[in-house]
Amino acid sequence: MSLPDPVAEGVASGWRVLDGAAQTQDLQLSCDVLIIGTGAGGGMTAEVLAEAGLDVLMVEEGALRTSRDFRLLEAKAYPELYQESASRKTADKAINILQGRTVGGSTTVNWTSAFRTPAETLNWWGERYGLKSLNPQTMAPWFDLAEARLGIADWQTDPNPNNSVLERGCQALGLKHGRIRRNVRGCWNLGYCGMGCATNAKQSMLVTTIPGALQHKAGLLTRARVERLLPAADGKSLLGAEGRLLAADGHSLNGQQFSIKARHVVLAAGAIGSPAILLRSQLGGAQVGKRTFLHPVVVSGAVMPQRIEAYNGAPQTVYSDHFMHTQPLDGPLGYKLEVPPVHPLLMGVTLSGFGAGSAGLMQQLPHLQVVLALLRDGFHPDSQGGQVRLRQDGSPELDYPLNDVLWDGVRRSWLTMAELQFAAGARQVQVLHEQADLQSSWKAARAQIMQLPLKPLLARVVSAHVMGGAAMSSQPEEGVVDEYGRHWQLRNLSVIDGSVFPTSIGANPQLSIYAFALRAAHHLRDALNS
């Protein structure tokens, strides 16, 4: 028996898929709607528009990798499926960012956690940014639609031991907690979602909406990097976009260029990629790239007496929002507790320390339990996020300074995590900081955490959620797009991805992007077909 690969079969059956690396001449293409990027925003939009009979062309910088390419091997997956081999960093290198770069974008590699946008976040956008029609009631049908399309449902299987420790710790400390819904159908409970789903159980864009669009005659051009959007002479609309085709290695140029004419352009290249394309096109506007948020994540590891095998089983099934609600929304940063899957390469890179100490920890890998805290940035007045800018060669870089309000959240969340892990029976706990080491009691851990210096590249900070940079606003001068993702100045440009959020989401963002994309895409469909 071998595993089916429906996407590869679809391509073999004649789907309109062009590999940029295979082109020996420049490409000149045209379509009704050009969609730049195939992640959560682009994938959802593509299916809605293609089903409505529009001629859709998707362009993706990454390659088309399908389930037969997914071998549960980090050393293969990270270079092939992630931005910058999963080592994309903020400008001062203090935050490591995990972001997808393949057909399906981050949905191909995410950990399948599905949360609706928290009501308090939507209400805040109404009060603070005048986005009144994005309230929990009006958004509910779009969440329903996204959940139905992607099989998002309660996860019936028991949490793996890594998640169970979080649950037990919450119970012991009296912290509110819950189970995470997941976008899977027929999941094998393997735990390798981050390397691409080999069984096609994860309902990523790769196996749902992109095939849906391709079946409705949409086209897909891969290994194609959009360099810039092409403005029309009137300066109020776009003619299309142009860029360069990449070679088979996925990053060098293959020498050919492409140019695509389109009635409408949808920018869906993610919260670093979309602002970068606007900046490269000199269609910046004052707000482009500003207020880019990350949900900065800090981490605590525990050595448990029992085997945890945090590399096995659905990666995220338990969460706690307790500390999202202990302070005002715009007060000291709230944080969400979850656990990450623990695989050797990513753990080796992420652990602090070197030499015998870290070797000793790695050799206890089956007993390692890891908790993470995801800080809710963008609400406190001092939490303004980062700014996407361009390097000299045009590649994007996110400058995200870590400041006092963030460090305060870092320390509080370290304390919570360490206390929780001891409460759940940890033998030893170590927060990930270059001056921390294994502590054998909550009291000792607390004493150490209280004196750790809060500095970039001493504290380990990571992120898997990039949001903002092309924010929705109720007034043109306050943002980049309106509530439907329509660009305020260019009448045939929409931004439909995580970059439209005016703050961070305060939860893993995939379902928020799906729902906002569906809402924007239906609106766009009606406008284009009228």
Added chain:
Amino acid sequence: MITRRQLIKTGMAGSVVLLAAGFLASPQPDLPAASQGHLVFLQTGDAQIIRSLAPVMLGMAGLALEDIVRGVDVAIANLLPAVQQELRQLFDLLGNRWGRRWLAGVHSPWAQAAAIDLAAFLRRWQQSPLLLLRSGYQALHALINAAWFGNPASWTALGYQQPQQIMGLLP
């Protein structure tokens, strides 16, 4: 040993330091190493730096050092040109005898440096007051760890294995 005052001065001219690496004499490999196979990014001297640092970074003896060198090379080859350029500066700086001696504080050539001196270098950069040196340490840490723990040869010692119920079904 470089003084704190010198370090601070260096840090204030952080990018100048890295740029200066390019102006100093081209890296002089401490040892004419054996054939490097087909390395894309790493030069002979760079490979020796990895070979010397890996056992100290990973806290392990008897490592398959050539595999680690190849792993680091592949990892760098997959990074953005802008990031590769920074790593080129880092390796040029460490490969240069002045950089090794005065910025890394390692007095013997990399191939002969004692483990204790290599550990002291890593410790200094890991804990440096200068962001630039901390980022240099972190780059070496990430590359060496990725190269080793991405290699299935490292897994037995960790007690890690891929889920057997699916591995036989993969193409």
